[in-house]
Amino acid sequence: DAGITQSPRHKVTETGTPVTLRCHQTENHRYMYWYRQDPGHGLRLIHYSYGVKDTDKGEVSDGYSVSRSKTEDFLLTLESATSSQTSVYFCAISEGTSGAQETQYFGPGTRLLVL
Amino acid sequence: AQSVTQLGSHVSVSEGALVLLRCNYSSSVPPYLFWYVQYPNQGLQLLLKYTSAATLVKGINGFEAEFKKSETSFHLTKPSAHMSDAAEYFCAVSPPGGFKTIFGAGTRLFVKA
Numbered sequence: 001d002a003g004i005t006q007s008p009r010h011k012v013t014e015t016g017t018p019v020t021l022r023c024h025q026t027e028n029h030r031y032m033y034w035y036r037q038d039p040g041h042g043l044r045l046i047h048y049s050y051g052v053k054d055t056d057k058g059e060v061s062d063g064y065s066v067s068r069s070k071t072e073d074f075l076l077t078l079e080s081a082t083s084s085q086t087s088v089y090f091c092a093i094s095e096g097t098s099g100a101q102e103t104q105y106f107g108p109g110t111r112l113l114v115l
Numbered sequence: 116a117q118s119v120t121q122l123g124s125h126v127s128v129s130e131g132a133l134v135l136l137r138c139n140y141s142s143s144v145p146p147y148l149f150w151y152v153q154y155p156n157q158g159l160q161l162l163l164k165y166t167s168a169a170t171l172v173k174g175i176n177g178f179e180a181e182f183k184k185s186e187t188s189f190h191l192t193k194p195s196a197h198m199s200d201a202a203e204y205f206c207a208v209s210p211p212g213g214f215k216t217i218f219g220a221g222t223r224l225f226v227k228a
Binding site: 042096 | 124146147149157158160161164166176185205209210211212213214215216218219220221
């Protein structure tokens with residue numbers, strides 16, 4: 001299994017509070033991704049990173065920000081959580097050497113409930 | 116724009132029966148195609164992928180998929196279902212030259228004893 005951990009694994013928070021989710025990898029892969037998974041929508045890309053301090057938006061980036069200060073860590077922040085951000089969040093990594101044909105390796109997910 | 120459609124949010128088969136999960140894609144150029152599987156309370160893992168080397172792709176656990184350009188399809192099959200195949204399956208497409216992958220909505224496979 002690829003060395004990807006996510007923390008916390010479960011979180012309950014209240015509307016309006018900031019929340020930070022952490023993804024940590026031990027594979028030294030260049031690309032890291034944050035997705036959210038919701039019933040009927042599959043996985044949707046929030047943000048991704050192609051190197052330290054290099055990030056870009058995905059299809060559902062509103063209300064989220066990311067940071068990557070080290071190769072191994074990719075943080076996802078909900079600036080002011082809303083109930084619509086209740087979801088399961090997955091981090092993924094890929095090597096970043098073979099382009100679009102690369103396999104993505106997924107973490108175990110974080111289940112977030114915003115009350 | 117790239118997109119992927121999985122026909123059927125739920126599929127139920129009997130143990131030992133053929134598994135067929137359907138995936139159609141939309142792309143202006145031949146994309147790379149993937150099938151991922153998600154077991155309960157876990158992240159996704161790769162079953163197989165098409166990278167233009169061969170149209171029939173074999174994956175793990177006896178699954179295979181065939182890329183049909185004329186039908187813009189990449190259906191997943193397994194000749195004989197096992198109880199352990201019960202999971203959610205995601206078809207995904209990646210356009211050449213990029214690093215973004217578009218996932219389908221998923222198909223949950225139920226296997227009856």
